[in-house]
Amino acid sequence: MSRFEDTLQRDLAVIADRATPSPDAWQQILVRIADQEPIEETEIIMLVENQERPRRWPAYAAAAAVVALVAGGIALIAAQDDGESPADDPTPVTTPAPENVDEQGTSVDDEDGADAALRTVTLSGEALLTVENEPGDDPYNGTFTGRAVLTGPGVDLDMASSGSFTAESEAIVDGDSVAVLTGSIVGIGDGSITSEGPWSRRDGFDVTEDAPITDSTGAFEGASGTFSIITEAESGASTWSMTLTLPADRFGDDFVEGATDAVPPAVVDEVVPAEALPPSGRVLEGRYTTDYIGTDLTFEVTTAADISWTTLQWPGTIWLYTGSGDEFVQMTRISGWYDADQAVDPGVVGFGNIAPDDIDGLIAARPDMLIDDLGETEVGGRTARWFESSLDPTSTAGEGICDPSDQPCTWLTSRSGDAVEPDAYRATPSLLGRRLVRSFVIDMDGYEPILVEGWTTRDDKEAWLDEVFQPIVDSIELGEPTYAVEGGRASLTTSVVATGTWTDADYLQTPRDDGSFDVTYVSTYAGDVRGDAPSISYWTPVDGGNVGGGTLEFTGEIDGLGTGTLTIREESVTLPTFLSVAVITGGTGDFEGASGWALFDPNSKAGTYEMHIEVPARPSAAAATRNVVVESQFAVVDVVQTAAAGATLISGSTEFTGGLEGTAPTNARIVGEPVGTARAFGTRWIEATVEGVGTGTMLLQGPFRFDEAGNYIGLANVVAASGDLTGVTGTVRFQSADRGASGTATFDLQIPTG
Amino acid sequence: MAELTQLYRAEYTGMVRLAFTLIGNNAEAEEVVQDSFVEISRRFEDLGQPGAYLRTVVVSRCRSVLRRRRLVQQSTPARPPDLPPEAESLWDVLETLPEHQRIAVVLRYYCGYRASEIAQITDQPAATVRSHLRRAMQAMRKELTP
Numbered sequence: 001m002s003r004f005e006d007t008l009q010r011d012l013a014v015i016a017d018r019a020t021p022s023p024d025a026w027q028q029i030l031v032r033i034a035d036q037e038p039i040e041e042t043e044i045i046m047l048v049e050n051q052e053r054p055r056r057w058p059a060y061a062a063a064a065a066v067v068a069l070v071a072g073g074i075a076l077i078a079a080q081d082d083g084e085s086p087a088d089d090p091t092p093v094t095t096p097a098p099e100n101v102d103e104q105g106t107s108v109d110d111e112d113g114a115d116a117a118l119r120t121v122t123l124s125g126e127a128l129l130t131v132e133n134e135p136g137d138d139p140y141n142g143t144f145t146g147r148a149v150l151t152g153p154g155v156d157l158d159m160a161s162s163g164s165f166t167a168e169s170e171a172i173v174d175g176d177s178v179a180v181l182t183g184s185i186v187g188i189g190d191g192s193i194t195s196e197g198p199w200s201r202r203d204g205f206d207v208t209e210d211a212p213i214t215d216s217t218g219a220f221e222g223a224s225g226t227f228s229i230i231t232e233a234e235s236g237a238s239t240w241s242m243t244l245t246l247p248a249d250r251f252g253d254d255f256v257e258g259a260t261d262a263v264p265p266a267v268v269d270e271v272v273p274a275e276a277l278p279p280s281g282r283v284l285e286g287r288y289t290t291d292y293i294g295t296d297l298t299f300e301v302t303t304a305a306d307i308s309w310t311t312l313q314w315p316g317t318i319w320l321y322t323g324s325g326d327e328f329v330q331m332t333r334i335s336g337w338y339d340a341d342q343a344v345d346p347g348v349v350g351f352g353n354i355a356p357d358d359i360d361g362l363i364a365a366r367p368d369m370l371i372d373d374l375g376e377t378e379v380g381g382r383t384a385r386w387f388e389s390s391l392d393p394t395s396t397a398g399e400g401i402c403d404p405s406d407q408p409c410t411w412l413t414s415r416s417g418d419a420v421e422p423d424a425y426r427a428t429p430s431l432l433g434r435r436l437v438r439s440f441v442i443d444m445d446g447y448e449p450i451l452v453e454g455w456t457t458r459d460d461k462e463a464w465l466d467e468v469f470q471p472i473v474d475s476i477e478l479g480e481p482t483y484a485v486e487g488g489r490a491s492l493t494t495s496v497v498a499t500g501t502w503t504d505a506d507y508l509q510t511p512r513d514d515g516s517f518d519v520t521y522v523s524t525y526a527g528d529v530r531g532d533a534p535s536i537s538y539w540t541p542v543d544g545g546n547v548g549g550g551t552l553e554f555t556g557e558i559d560g561l562g563t564g565t566l567t568i569r570e571e572s573v574t575l576p577t578f579l580s581v582a583v584i585t586g587g588t589g590d591f592e593g594a595s596g597w598a599l600f601d602p603n604s605k606a607g608t609y610e611m612h613i614e615v616p617a618r619p620s621a622a623a624a625t626r627n628v629v630v631e632s633q634f635a636v637v638d639v640v641q642t643a644a645a646g647a648t649l650i651s652g653s654t655e656f657t658g659g660l661e662g663t664a665p666t667n668a669r670i671v672g673e674p675v676g677t678a679r680a681f682g683t684r685w686i687e688a689t690v691e692g693v694g695t696g697t698m699l700l701q702g703p704f705r706f707d708e709a710g711n712y713i714g715l716a717n718v719v720a721a722s723g724d725l726t727g728v729t730g731t732v733r734f735q736s737a738d739r740g741a742s743g744t745a746t747f748d749l750q751i752p753t754g
Numbered sequence: 755m756a757e758l759t760q761l762y763r764a765e766y767t768g769m770v771r772l773a774f775t776l777i778g779n780n781a782e783a784e785e786v787v788q789d790s791f792v793e794i795s796r797r798f799e800d801l802g803q804p805g806a807y808l809r810t811v812v813v814s815r816c817r818s819v820l821r822r823r824r825l826v827q828q829s830t831p832a833r834p835p836d837l838p839p840e841a842e843s844l845w846d847v848l849e850t851l852p853e854h855q856r857i858a859v860v861l862r863y864y865c866g867y868r869a870s871e872i873a874q875i876t877d878q879p880a881a882t883v884r885s886h887l888r889r890a891m892q893a894m895r896k897e898l899t900p
Contacts, residue, residue, distance in 0.1 A: 004895060005863065007840065012775060012864040014841040015848075018834040019774035021767045022784055029762070029788050033795045372888075375870075377879050386881050438881065466885045474879065 119248040120225070121255075123185070124241035125152025127159070127229060141166050146177075148229070150240050154186030154256035159229075163199065173201040177208060179227060184219075187255025188246070191218020195227035206231040213244075222246065277318065287475070292318055293331060293450060296479030297380075299472050320472075327456040327464055329472060377440070379452065380478035384442040388465075436461040440473055444481040452476070496560040496613050500527015504605040521605075523552065529611060531556015533568070561615060564589020568598055584613060591615060595699060614699060625729075625750040630659025630691055634734075635742040660747050662688025662695075693751055694724020700732055718749065727752040758795055761804055766791075769812050775860050776816040778849065779831040786815040810875050813857060817876075820853035847897045855890035858883050 022028070127148045148159040158181070165175030177199050182192040197211025210226040229240040277290040289298040301320070320329040374387035436457075442450040454469030504521045511517045523533040537550025552568040566587040587594035591613070598611040634656045654664040664686045689695040700716035714734035721728040729750045736743035766787060773783035790811040794804055801807050823830065830849045833842060848856055854876070861872045869887065873880040 004891075004899065007898075008844065008859075008894065009863045011838075011841040011844040012860060014838060015834075015845055016771040016775045016864055018780075018837065019771040019783060020780055021770040025766060025770075025784060025788060026759075026762055029791045029795075032788070032792050373881065373884050375880055375884075377881060386879075388881065388885075462885050462889050466882055466889075470879065470882050470885075 117248045118245050119251055120243060120245040121251075122241065122243050123152055123155055124239065125150060125155055127151070127231075127238035127240045146179075148238065148240075150181065150183075152240075154254075155183075157181045157183035157185070157193075165199075167201075173206075175199055177211075179208075179211065179229075181227070185255075187252040188250055189219025191216060191220035193220050193223060193227070193242075193244075197227075219250065220244075220246070290318060294482050295444065295450065297331060297450070298475075298477040299331075300475035301472060327454070327458060327468075329469055330451070330453045330455070332451050372436075379440050379442050379473055380476040382442050382444070382478060384440045386438065386440045388436065388438045390436050436465065438465045438469060442478070450478075496528070496558065496611075498528035498558055498560075498611045498613065499609065500525060500529055501608050502526070502600070502606060507605070519550070523554075525554070525556065525609070527609075528559045529554070529556065529609070530558075533566075558591070558611075558613065561594075561613060562590025564591035566591050566594055566613070584611070587615075626753050628690065628693060628749045628751050629746065630749075631744060631746045632656040632658035632660045633742070634664075634745050656686065656688060656745065659691045660686075660688050660745070661691075662686055688725075690725065690728075690747070690749065693728075693749070696721055696723025696725030696728075698725055698728065757804070758791070758798055761794070761808065762791060765805060765808055769808065772809075772860070772865065773812055773816050775848075775864055776813070776857060777819045777831070778833075778845070782819055782831075783816075786819065787812055790815060813861070813875050817853055817857060820856065824853070843898055844894075847894050850897075851890055851893060854878070854882075855886045855893070858886040859890045859894070862887055 127150050143164045144162065146159070146161040148161070150157040150159055159179050160182070161177050161179040163175050163177030165173050167173040176197070178194065178196045180192055180194050184190045192215075193213055194215035195211040196214045197208050199206070199208035199211075201207070207228075207230050209228050211228065213223055213225050213227060216223040224245045225243040227240070227242045229238060231238040275286060275288055277288040277292070287298065287300045289296060291297075297318075318331045370390045372388040372390065374385070377384050377386050436455075438454045440452040442452065444450060452473055454465050454473075456464045456469075458464050502523050502525045504523050507519060507521045509517055509519050518536060520534070520536045523535055525531055525533065531554055533552040533554035535550055535552040550569075552566075554566040554568060555564075557563040558566075564587050567585050569583050569585050583597055584594050586592075592615070594613055594615050598609060601608050601610075634654050637653050637655055656662050656664070686700065687697050698718050698721045700718060714732075714736070716732045716734070718728055718730050718732070730748050732748070733746045734743060735745075769787045769790070770780075770783050773786045774780055777783060777786070790808055793811055794801070794808055798804060833845050837845060848859070851859065857876060858869075858872055861867045861875060862869070867875065869883045870880045872878075872883045876883065878886075
């Protein structure tokens with residue numbers, strides 16, 4: 001223990017010694033234990049009738065707080081203290097029952113007669129709350145709908161709310177809401193309760209306070225009282241409370257007084273149904289599920305993430321990344337072996353061949369990796385090893401043994417091998433090199449482990465990992481173990497190259513407070529592709545232009561394939577030579593499982609397109625594979641490079657020589673965004689012969705990162721293959737030179753052996 | 755009841771000190787602990803380790819106190835007048851720490867629990883607890899180291 005820790009330990013003990021436990025505490029506890037039920041009811045009656053309450057503030061914390069209804073990014077709720085400091089009254093508690101309380105602690109309404117005995121109780125708990133604006137509303141004047149699940153002792157209520165609001169700013173919002181609570185309270189029964197009242201946002205809290213109950217049905221019929229809910233806008237944490245008055249005989253013996261709940265009820269993960277994670281596009285607060293990694297995986301994105309998530313998905317991997325590019329969450333299967341025997345076979349090499357119980361081996365093999373911490377935990381009910389790592393900026397040991405989770409190592413080796421933090425980072429401003437990674441390797445019973453990682457280069461790395469990434473990890477639910485996604489081993493069945501023209505209409509631009517804006521529009525396609533594609537895109541002003549991307553949901557027909565829908569994710573850069581490359585991430589109908597890429601050459605709101613679409617066959621269960629790692633040199637023939645506004649555009653056919661020899665035809669397109677948010681997503685076909693395997697084609701998709709010199713590191717997955725390469729999966733790591741004109745590519749492939 | 759009495763004798767003072775260190779107010783600390791004993795009494799028969807449960811409940815309630823303070827922007831408790839200067843500084847820094855960090859620090863350096871034990875008490879992954887500790891220590895070193 002350090003001297004500082006010794007001092008800390010000593011001073012904490014000094015502080016603790018200032019506590020002065022009451023000598024008659026035991027008597028007070030005994031009284032409360034003996035009388036706790038009547039006392040609880042008496043206290044609540046006091047609260048209602050006398051507007052005074054004994055000092056049992058934890059019971060009333062939520063009651064003192066208020067109701068919240070959040071509207072999209074605009075939230076609507078307000079907080080209020082109970083006006084009573086817990087420190088004001090040191091006496092722990094019990095107020096004698098007033099005279100108009102019967103021996104059961106039930107109040108008697110003197111005015112209405114003895115048979116109108118009423119009982120008032122307070123209930124409270126936590127809430128899961130989602131609210132969104134009505135479509136078309138602007139951020140400052142509109143309507144919203146909300147949904148919440150209220151939990152608490154014996155309470156199972158769904159809240160549906162709606163209302164309208166006006167806003168001076170994001171922080172000052174006022175409005176009214178109607179909340180309908182439907183469900184059950186143990187000891188009372190099933191029914192619904194409606195409350196109506198004002199709400200507001202002030203000082204980061206969204207609040208509705210003491211909204212009167214205006215209607216009730218079922219077991220709650222005739223109820224009176226108030227409902228309150230408060231949401232901390234930053235974290236999204238919500239608490240609710242209700243004072244509920246009903247005839248005393250409505251309460252059964254099994255009624256649970258919520259005000260005495262000792263341990264805050266845990267958030268129930270299952271209460272909000274998970275939505276299918278969109279193949280691409282923006283991910284907001286909510287619970288999502290995906291089968292992209294083979295085993296069903298569900299997770300939750302909370303409002304604690306003050307960012308708009310956007311997903312990238314391809315078979316076997318999910319990426320969630322933010323607009324800034326400073327942080328990512330990746331969930332992927334560690335490929336490389338398909339059974340436990342292969343996993344421990346030292347003859348099977350390549351990244352990913354690290355069993356969950358061999359994290360120590362991985363670390364030992366990575367002298368360039370600095371391990372801040374590691375241990376065991378549980379993720380989604382399964383055993384997981386975790387570690388937190390960064391890269392040693394002074395090390396050159398990582399060259400050649402990087403894996404997808406630590407792509408900085410090569411970069412650092414080649415560009416800042418003798419770097420010393422922090423000056424060297426400023427001299428060679430690599431976002432990658434400053435990355436902190438928290439990794440979880442989830443054991444899947446001999447199937448490929450699932451790797452869940454949070455990567456961040458922010459200044460407050462630990463805060464981001466704790467407050468944004470970790471809740472996602474904690475929320476993960478997993479299905480039965482199975483092989484990695486079948487799409488990752490897809491073989492080709494049909495491919496088309498479709499060309500034609502498109503026009504856009506119905507543009508609607510919606511500004512956001514941060515200066516960025518959303519655009520919705522409808523594209524109509526003619527030519528080989530015929531149909532419409534409602535689209536939404538997100539744009540951020542950068543250096544006098546706008547950088548953004550979006551998602552197109554095409555419905556229609558495509559010559560050679562049939563009819564259905566296609567989901568297309570677009571990564572664009574506004575440049576003098578505006579070219580947009582998009583990735584086809586999925587489809588339905590005849591386009592189910594589609595992949596490929598599209599090139600849009602726009603001219604204002606119309607232009608030409610070129611789509612390369614593959615519809616893979618559904619493969620059967622994974623076969624045994626062998627691992628092949630080959631390295632090639634690549635060079636772009638007829639290089640077309642465009643650099644403007646800090647961006648790089650590279651095109652031209654690419655020749656590969658070495659362990660993999662072949663050509664990537666002229667369909668290679670990589671668009672880089674301005675440095676600082678330097679990232680891109682690339683798609684390319686390679687017609688190649690892999691040494692020791694055979695000849696065929698492979699479709700590669702994956703992200704690229706650019707440095708200031710215009711060079712990139714790219715990681716791509718093999719998402720489809722044909723010919724002798726049918727069924728091949730794996731990854732390719734690109735390291736470019738000469739602004740992408742040449743470089744090296746390492747192919748780490750799994751070759752079916754069946 | 756005999757077992758509860760025994761638990762009270764063994765734990766009450768220590769729990770009040772723990773709660774006081776966490777939330778900095780003697781009256782609130784006593785109430786938290788007394789509430790926790792009342793809670794324990796309801797389910798005492800079902801508890802295999804009532805001492806561990808008591809500790810968890812006390813910490814949970816203290817976290818609720820800290821959270822509520824933050825939510826309603828309630829002022830922090832006054833510093834005890836007779837603290838030595840070093841402890842005064844620590845008191846002030848503790849008041850600035852986020853609740854998870856404060857709890858982690860107190861459980862680690864006052865109670866002596868390991869991160870894995872704190873993880874169980876606070877129902878968080880051990881990795882998160884370690885992160886809380888690291889960040890808290892960084893903040894405290896910055897404020898307390900000359």
